[in-house]
Amino acid sequence: MVIMKRTFLFSALLATSASLTHSFASDSSFPTPTPPANAVPTRIAGELGGPGLAVKTRKALAVPLEGVQFVDNAVLLVKDGKIVGLGPAATTPIPSDFEVVDAGEQWIMPGMIDLHSHVGGTFDINEMVYLTNPGLRVSASVIPHNDTLKVTVASGVTTILFIPGSGVNVGGQGILMKIGLDRFEEALVRNPGSMKLAQAGNPEGWTVGIGRSFMNWNTRAMFSRGVLYAKKWDDFEKGQGSKPERNFDLDIFRELYSKRTQISTHTQIYQVVMTTLTMVKKQFGLDVYIDHGEMAGYKLAGFAKDLGVNAILGPRNVEVPTRQFINWTGSNPEGILGIAAEYQKRGMKMIGFNTDAPVIPAEELFLQASMAVRHGFDATNLESVRGLTIVPAVTSGIADRVGSLEVGKDADFVIMTGDPADPRTSVSRVFTNGKRIYDTAKDKRLF
Amino acid sequence: MRRAIEHTSLKEMRTFVRVGALALGLFASCASTRQADLSALREGEHGFAVRCDKILTADDADHIYTNGLILVRGSKIAYVGPNREIPAGYRLLENTAGVAAPGMVDLHSHIHSGGFGDVNDMVTPVNPEFRAASALRPSNTAIKTACAGGVTTLYGIPGSGTSMGGFGLVYKTKTHATYDEAVMKSVGGMKIAQSYNPERGAGDLGQTRAGLSWILEDINEKAIGATRQGRTDRALENLQKIHTKELPVLIHCAGSDGFTAASRMWKEKYDTRCILSHGCFDAHATAKHIVAVGAPINAGPRMVDYFSTRDGRITGITAKYEAAGAENLSVCTDSPVMPQEELFLQGTMSARYGADSYNMLRATTIHPARAFGIDDRVGSIEVGKDADIVIRSGDPLDPRSRVELVLIDGEVQYDRRHDGQWF
Numbered sequence: 001m002v003i004m005k006r007t008f009l010f011s012a013l014l015a016t017s018a019s020l021t022h023s024f025a026s027d028s029s030f031p032t033p034t035p036p037a038n039a040v041p042t043r044i045a046g047e048l049g050g051p052g053l054a055v056k057t058r059k060a061l062a063v064p065l066e067g068v069q070f071v072d073n074a075v076l077l078v079k080d081g082k083i084v085g086l087g088p089a090a091t092t093p094i095p096s097d098f099e100v101v102d103a104g105e106q107w108i109m110p111g112m113i114d115l116h117s118h119v120g121g122t123f124d125i126n127e128m129v130y131l132t133n134p135g136l137r138v139s140a141s142v143i144p145h146n147d148t149l150k151v152t153v154a155s156g157v158t159t160i161l162f163i164p165g166s167g168v169n170v171g172g173q174g175i176l177m178k179i180g181l182d183r184f185e186e187a188l189v190r191n192p193g194s195m196k197l198a199q200a201g202n203p204e205g206w207t208v209g210i211g212r213s214f215m216n217w218n219t220r221a222m223f224s225r226g227v228l229y230a231k232k233w234d235d236f237e238k239g240q241g242s243k244p245e246r247n248f249d250l251d252i253f254r255e256l257y258s259k260r261t262q263i264s265t266h267t268q269i270y271q272v273v274m275t276t277l278t279m280v281k282k283q284f285g286l287d288v289y290i291d292h293g294e295m296a297g298y299k300l301a302g303f304a305k306d307l308g309v310n311a312i313l314g315p316r317n318v319e320v321p322t323r324q325f326i327n328w329t330g331s332n333p334e335g336i337l338g339i340a341a342e343y344q345k346r347g348m349k350m351i352g353f354n355t356d357a358p359v360i361p362a363e364e365l366f367l368q369a370s371m372a373v374r375h376g377f378d379a380t381n382l383e384s385v386r387g388l389t390i391v392p393a394v395t396s397g398i399a400d401r402v403g404s405l406e407v408g409k410d411a412d413f414v415i416m417t418g419d420p421a422d423p424r425t426s427v428s429r430v431f432t433n434g435k436r437i438y439d440t441a442k443d444k445r446l447f
Numbered sequence: 448m449r450r451a452i453e454h455t456s457l458k459e460m461r462t463f464v465r466v467g468a469l470a471l472g473l474f475a476s477c478a479s480t481r482q483a484d485l486s487a488l489r490e491g492e493h494g495f496a497v498r499c500d501k502i503l504t505a506d507d508a509d510h511i512y513t514n515g516l517i518l519v520r521g522s523k524i525a526y527v528g529p530n531r532e533i534p535a536g537y538r539l540l541e542n543t544a545g546v547a548a549p550g551m552v553d554l555h556s557h558i559h560s561g562g563f564g565d566v567n568d569m570v571t572p573v574n575p576e577f578r579a580a581s582a583l584r585p586s587n588t589a590i591k592t593a594c595a596g597g598v599t600t601l602y603g604i605p606g607s608g609t610s611m612g613g614f615g616l617v618y619k620t621k622t623h624a625t626y627d628e629a630v631m632k633s634v635g636g637m638k639i640a641q642s643y644n645p646e647r648g649a650g651d652l653g654q655t656r657a658g659l660s661w662i663l664e665d666i667n668e669k670a671i672g673a674t675r676q677g678r679t680d681r682a683l684e685n686l687q688k689i690h691t692k693e694l695p696v697l698i699h700c701a702g703s704d705g706f707t708a709a710s711r712m713w714k715e716k717y718d719t720r721c722i723l724s725h726g727c728f729d730a731h732a733t734a735k736h737i738v739a740v741g742a743p744i745n746a747g748p749r750m751v752d753y754f755s756t757r758d759g760r761i762t763g764i765t766a767k768y769e770a771a772g773a774e775n776l777s778v779c780t781d782s783p784v785m786p787q788e789e790l791f792l793q794g795t796m797s798a799r800y801g802a803d804s805y806n807m808l809r810a811t812t813i814h815p816a817r818a819f820g821i822d823d824r825v826g827s828i829e830v831g832k833d834a835d836i837v838i839r840s841g842d843p844l845d846p847r848s849r850v851e852l853v854l855i856d857g858e859v860q861y862d863r864r865h866d867g868q869w870f
Contacts (some may be wrong), residue, residue, distance in 0.1 A: 133592070144525060147759075150759075151759075304487075333868055334866065334867035335863070335866060335867020335868040336867070336868050336870070337868075338868075369844070370845075370846045370847050371846060373847040374847050374848070374849055375849075375868065376849075376868075379847075402683050421847060422845055422846065423792070423795045423796060423799050423846065424795055424798040424799050424804055424845075425799070426799055426800075435816065443759055444756075444759060444760035444761075445760060446760070446761060447758060447761070
């Protein structure tokens, strides 16, 4: 049965390859991500083609990577789906043709970004025939603005990295997509959004008898082939060497090799994080980020920081006491330790949060940051807000479009009743690309 | 006062409460029969002085003291108020900067046995003989974590597998205690499950609401009859105390049907000291009636209704009960359905969905204590009450606030700096 299935898949793959070869023959830069199709122009303020939109607010949490993090009594100016201005109301004139939304005492912040999500479409996210599947794309499962995402956006999350599960070591390619937009082309931010790597702690279930040694060997071997393949193409494009034969399974490595995408890694225990850092970053030089980082992985925070590997933490917030006969992680026998706080203590600055939705409900992303603070994470300089916005944006290489309220970026922002890390705060309006996609005054309240 | 604040903002409300507190302060201190005791400790007595940045007393006048002092004499509170000189003999507790609030009280809890086990005996539908106290494992891990979450008093009850599950116990969440040290009342009150879970599908009576009601009325009439005839029946003695109002009864009832049936039977017909617990789904539709008949409501574990509108829209249920003017409105966890240590978050989420934030502090402290009739001992920081005090790094309802120190009966049961953070 299994053999039959594999044979069938193989022939199906071949058939697909044959037809694709033809269509890409003229495209030398394959696989270029599809550029997001423009929204249909409208006459609605803030949206593409519409008049400008000015939002007056008590406090704007701008959270750029560097510089002033918030503006009191601010005005945000939006035109054609982009941010065209942000500043104090006293010194920021509102153009006469802009429609004004007065948010009163409410605050605004950039739409939040969750770099570990499995709720972007259908839930068939674990293809477990092979242990490494660099060619598979979760984009085939996308259902833009599905019912789960409708609740997610009601909490202020506007961008997710929808990724394959951790059933095997390389689950395939994730997709960075926006929430609230109905058409795939409009929702797409970048495909491939990442290559999902599950270093250990789940893929063991693929079959009986495999452990970290085999998996690491197997992953390393595949990475070696992939990087070699990418290098051959790179050399060819620079005019050195002959044209390599296309390998659809390994094309993602061309994206990784040229730093157009990253590896998002299911990695957590000390030894597993160590393997991520040494194998993926040091040996192969690929852009990678920690996309769990719990258990005792925090002990490597200093090493990760030195290598420029960011930490997107979750869904677990704490390292729990281990008093069993076998002390699995052995880091803290008494109290619980806040994971984010431990990374921070070791000098890591680029700390973000994820939900692994539906493990933690996608709409509770903000609560991941709140709980980090409960467990000792210092958020004096809005680190909790940055970990939900600019840090994941920079980490996934999309900070030119999202992650902060800065001129030129997409107008993805949230209007809410106060501090986003306090659950008593509620979201009243959410905008994606300048489009009002959730409004409690008009729509039913979902979260 | 509470009704007047419905349409004011939180900030205005807080100002209003503070002004109200000042105005009522004199009256409250005159009315109180418990006078602060500022005398020096006698030989052999022990006492703590607790200095805090802020004390939220949750007393009748909602006193809030900035830079306050609490004196704990033995197991009781001897003084609470503005900072002042500490009488001789008191030891000043360290690690008490932050916000002090009363230990929280949960009236719907099943963690006394240490987990899901030992809470449902499901042989017969009515079990007035049973006592949850026999399943207590004092200071089990779930209880310790509850303590580290700032919850200090629990009503541990049988589950809702049968119509009359038996009698629950009231105990403290001490982290190192024997049975006697932990238990306040081994028979604290009764547990009833009005509908849903106790429905019986085995072909005997109790498959429908009608059958379930008959089963309960039948046993109630037997108990009332025994009292009237002066008979002593070992099986019914505790149930008789429900009907003579010696003991309260907590009722598992969800949905407008369950709320109505519970209120009609236990309040309007038998006039017991009943508390209607859960109140989820569309039960808030009956809020006005429940408030009119005077049955206290204990909302949770579900804090929102996304059932009755059938279109995904959510409604905060606590806010609905609050708006209907519910007296002594409390929230619950039904732990371990919601983790016991997250009782505060039930208040927080109620506030997210429209309930008043400060009132939710009451809903986790003095309101449940008063509804259950244990407010002479717990629920607020007042002179003469048990010294059950929780000190956090900030606002009790904000998950970013850490629990730093928990005192129960005047003893330090949890100290984050010493014990490590447990929650």
